[in-house]
Amino acid sequence: MFEKLKNNDKLIMLGFTIMVFAGPIILAPFGAGYPDLLQRFAIFGIFAIGFNILFGLTGYLSFGHAAFLGIGSYSAMWMFKLLTMNVIPALILSVIVSGLFSVVIGYMSLRRSGIYFSILTLAFAQMSYNLAYSVFTPITNGETGLQLRLQDARILDAVNTSGSLPSPMLFGLKLNATNVVEMFGMKLQFNWGFYFCAIILIAAFYVSLRIFRSPFGLMLRAVKTNQNRLNYTGINTRPYTLGAFVISGMYAGLAGALLVCTDPLAGPERMQWTASGEVVLMTILGGVGTLIGPVIGAGVIKYSENIFSKINDKVLEGYFAMMPESISDFLVFIVSPFVGSGWHLTLGLTFMLVVTFLPGGLVEGATRIFDWLGSIGKKTKSAKPGGNTEAAE
Amino acid sequence: MMDAVFLQFLNGLDKGSAYALIALGLTLIFGTLGVVNFAHGALFMIGAFCAVVTRKILTLESVVLSATEKTPWGTPKEIKTAYVEAWFGDFGATMIEYSILFSILFAIPVMMIIGIVMERGLIKHFYKRPHADQILVTFGLAIVLQEIIKAWFGANPIPQPAPASLTGSIDIGIWLGMTADALVYPLWRLIYFVFSAVIIGATFAFLQLTTYGMVVRAGMADRETVGLLGINIDRRFTFMFGMAAVITGLAGVMYTPILSPNYTLGMDFLVLCFVVVVVGGMGSLPGAIVAGFMLGILQSFAAMNEVKAIIPGIDQIIIYLVAVIVLMTRPRGLMGRKGVMED
Numbered sequence: 001m002f003e004k005l006k007n008n009d010k011l012i013m014l015g016f017t018i019m020v021f022a023g024p025i026i027l028a029p030f031g032a033g034y035p036d037l038l039q040r041f042a043i044f045g046i047f048a049i050g051f052n053i054l055f056g057l058t059g060y061l062s063f064g065h066a067a068f069l070g071i072g073s074y075s076a077m078w079m080f081k082l083l084t085m086n087v088i089p090a091l092i093l094s095v096i097v098s099g100l101f102s103v104v105i106g107y108m109s110l111r112r113s114g115i116y117f118s119i120l121t122l123a124f125a126q127m128s129y130n131l132a133y134s135v136f137t138p139i140t141n142g143e144t145g146l147q148l149r150l151q152d153a154r155i156l157d158a159v160n161t162s163g164s165l166p167s168p169m170l171f172g173l174k175l176n177a178t179n180v181v182e183m184f185g186m187k188l189q190f191n192w193g194f195y196f197c198a199i200i201l202i203a204a205f206y207v208s209l210r211i212f213r214s215p216f217g218l219m220l221r222a223v224k225t226n227q228n229r230l231n232y233t234g235i236n237t238r239p240y241t242l243g244a245f246v247i248s249g250m251y252a253g254l255a256g257a258l259l260v261c262t263d264p265l266a267g268p269e270r271m272q273w274t275a276s277g278e279v280v281l282m283t284i285l286g287g288v289g290t291l292i293g294p295v296i297g298a299g300v301i302k303y304s305e306n307i308f309s310k311i312n313d314k315v316l317e318g319y320f321a322m323m324p325e326s327i328s329d330f331l332v333f334i335v336s337p338f339v340g341s342g343w344h345l346t347l348g349l350t351f352m353l354v355v356t357f358l359p360g361g362l363v364e365g366a367t368r369i370f371d372w373l374g375s376i377g378k379k380t381k382s383a384k385p386g387g388n389t390e391a392a393e
Numbered sequence: 394m395m396d397a398v399f400l401q402f403l404n405g406l407d408k409g410s411a412y413a414l415i416a417l418g419l420t421l422i423f424g425t426l427g428v429v430n431f432a433h434g435a436l437f438m439i440g441a442f443c444a445v446v447t448r449k450i451l452t453l454e455s456v457v458l459s460a461t462e463k464t465p466w467g468t469p470k471e472i473k474t475a476y477v478e479a480w481f482g483d484f485g486a487t488m489i490e491y492s493i494l495f496s497i498l499f500a501i502p503v504m505m506i507i508g509i510v511m512e513r514g515l516i517k518h519f520y521k522r523p524h525a526d527q528i529l530v531t532f533g534l535a536i537v538l539q540e541i542i543k544a545w546f547g548a549n550p551i552p553q554p555a556p557a558s559l560t561g562s563i564d565i566g567i568w569l570g571m572t573a574d575a576l577v578y579p580l581w582r583l584i585y586f587v588f589s590a591v592i593i594g595a596t597f598a599f600l601q602l603t604t605y606g607m608v609v610r611a612g613m614a615d616r617e618t619v620g621l622l623g624i625n626i627d628r629r630f631t632f633m634f635g636m637a638a639v640i641t642g643l644a645g646v647m648y649t650p651i652l653s654p655n656y657t658l659g660m661d662f663l664v665l666c667f668v669v670v671v672v673g674g675m676g677s678l679p680g681a682i683v684a685g686f687m688l689g690i691l692q693s694f695a696a697m698n699e700v701k702a703i704i705p706g707i708d709q710i711i712i713y714l715v716a717v718i719v720l721m722t723r724p725r726g727l728m729g730r731k732g733v734m735e736d
Contacts, residue, residue, distance in 0.1 A: 061525045112720060115429055115524055119671045120720055122664060123713035130713075135706030273664060277532065284529055337544045345544065348536030355530040356518065 009209060012291070016205055020198045024188050032303055035178055035191030039262045040302045042197035043255050046204045048282040048294030050251020053208055054244050055280070056289035057217060059224035060110070063118045063276050064125030067105070068098040068249040070132065070271030072256025074139065077146045077266045084156035085166045087175065087196070087261045091254060098253025099246055106245035110238060113227070125276055132268040145267030168261045170196060175261060193262045200258065204251060205295070211247070212291060220244050252279075281351055287363030296362055301347065308343035312336075396576055401693045403565070407582035407651065409689020410589035414644035415662055416669040416681035417593060418637035424613050424676045425630045428516055429524050431531040434663025435538040436638050439507060440645025441654035442542055443500035445551050448492045451477055491556050493646065500642045508638025512631050535659065543656040555581045555650035581650050588647050592640060593682055600678075609633055613676075668716045674729025684727055688712050 019026070023041070027033045032041075051065055075097040076090035083089055109120040132140040140146060148165050157166070168175050175193035182188075211217045219240045222230055230237050260266050269275070278301070286297025316335055320328035338346045358365050419433045454473040462470040477485035488495065515534065519527045554560070562577045600606035612619045612626040619626045645654070652658070669688055673680030694700060695711040707714075719726060 123716045127710040127713045130709035345540035352533035
């Protein structure tokens with residue numbers, strides 16, 4: 001299983017690593033170079049990569065993955081409160097706890113397939129959400145969400161005398177520290193928290209790449225293609241699908257833990273089914289079943305959420321200021337429902353268009369464009385010998 | 394104690410009626426077209442907003458500055474009169490009072506058109522695609538519809554009063570030979586239950602007693618053969634989609650006095666109604682109705698303090714818990730048919 005990577009995959013890994021590490025530089029001109037958003041790209045990228053291992057490979061559409069995100073957040077938060085502000089134990093515990101939960105939920109849900117599976121996962125996630133809101137308040141702190149407090153135990157840390165809340169750190173390295181560097185005429189913000197998330201994102205991507213190329217991944221794809229045929233050949237598919245479910249649950253838990261590592265607050269709304277729907281949107285939009293697609297989808301959605309939702313009528317008027325007033329008013333009137341608080345409308349429309357016309361998501365769109373460009377290139381090449389007259393003119 | 398149990402039973406009826414109606418529409422669509430419609434909650438919400446629109450139209454006012462009266466600030470007082478009152482006098486006032494009746498009349502064609510446009514414009518293209526794609530595209534549609542409503546009507550709930558004569562409570566206990574005030578129940582909820590019973594009855598009568606319904610049922614059983622007999626089954630199924638939208642929309646119209654509609658109404662009910670449909674068995678109309686009432690009533694029983702004392706938090710999860718148990722023990726739901734959604 002651990003044979004060497006093929007050259008092609010090495011290239012993919014190398015390219016991905018460079019792109020992620022250069023994120024603050026590449027994205028700064030698009031107004032997305034600030035740490036908070038970059039961290040979200042990385043974290044939701046991990047979440048979507050994990051979801052894609054289940055949905056992209058096996059075809060089981062889970063509508064309850066946000067539950068594991070929430071569970072990961074809560075466990076990491078308790079590690080911060082009880083043990084230490086170092087993020088490593090928090091990450092480990094949250095992966096273990098969400099893994100355990102996904103074993104239980106997956107074992108029950110995977111007895112059914114198709115829509116029944118979706119409804120079962122949805123039911124489990126809604127149960128977790130409702131319980132986190134009500135009965136489990138001692139653990140989850142209900143509606144307010146779980147927060148750090150000064151009088152928390154933190155038995156491994158030195159006694160806190162500063163009087164302010166400690167922040168998550170990695171062996172003394174504060175994750176919310178940002179170095180601002182002037183480069184290429186822009187203010188670039190290099191944030192430790194982002195680089196920590198980025199390293200985990202790259203590791204997560206590597207694991208997903210290995211799964212995609214492994215016999216295990218092949219088996220999962222076979223489940224998607226025709227589960228009946230697999231059953232008839234005498235293969236028990238349950239262990240494979242359960243494996244995929246647990247892995248993706250652990251990815252979600254990891255993402256949840258990273259969410260509280262960057263912002264130590266865990267609330268139940270993270271587990272609501274709309275949050276589960278969001279990761280579905282990310283995966284589909286980017287390209288389901290592809291390696292890089294989910295990361296792109298997560299990036300696009302988080303980017304638009306942050307950028308589009310900030311555009312209001314004033315900003316729009318600024319955009320159209322050079323046009324005559326009547327035209328600019330008209331354009332503002334047309335565009336304004338799609339941005340600002342209405343950016344979900346744009347999201348929904350884009351999503352519908354993608355599902356209808358590009359079932360493979362943005363990745364399929366990109367390949368189609370490249371194929372099209374390639375075919376144009378070929379045509380011009382083959383046309384050249386006969387195209388002397390044009391050249392003469 | 395007996396009274397309390399009976400009261401909870403009644404309390405469950407109105408929620409159960411709403412669940413049953415929405416689930417009925419959902420099952421009609423699934424049974425005829427085989428499409429898993431995640432935009433169904435949005436249809437419920439649009440129905441509720443049909444009531445909002447009707448009331449807005451009926452209460453359109455003309456504003457005249459009074460010549461004699463003044464406000465405390467010294468400006469002429471504005472006299473607002475609704476146009477219908479100005480035109481029809483007392484009858485106009487009654488019209489506003491009973492606006493929900495007009496809402497129903499308004500909602501029927503509107504929902505029918507929305508349903509048919511939805512089916513012809515979008516869902517038609519997804520018959521041959523996997524169920525996952527149908528779920529995803531209708532999920533996207535649900536977001537779009539919800540956002541359009543939000544852009545027009547804002548994010549806050551818009552209260553819709555029931556007619557004044559129907560807002561009070563009635564003492565059901567007396568009818569049943571109990572002492573006075575033992576069992577008091579809001580009148581509108583009882584009306585909602587009766588209304589939903591009528592709609593459910595009418596739908597079943599339509600399917601069982603008319604030739605049109607018979608053809609539709611035949612098409613549900615074997616679409617291809619019905620098509621081979623020279624019947625345009627697609628057109629009938631499109632009509633059934635419209636009818637399902639009407640049923641769901643009317644459920645929404647009548648629910649407005651109970652719960653002020655806002656744009657998240659659809660999503661809130663959608664999840665529950667999918668659970669209801671799956672518990673009842675995909676594709677089974679009686680199953681949807683039985684499961685709708687059952688879950689509504691169970692939910693209201695779980696909200697009793699006596700029950701909550703034994704199992705804390707049970708009221709929050711009872712529906713989902715029932716769904717998990719039913720799906721684990723009866724894979725096809727309570728009344729599911731063999732071969733529906735098995736792959």
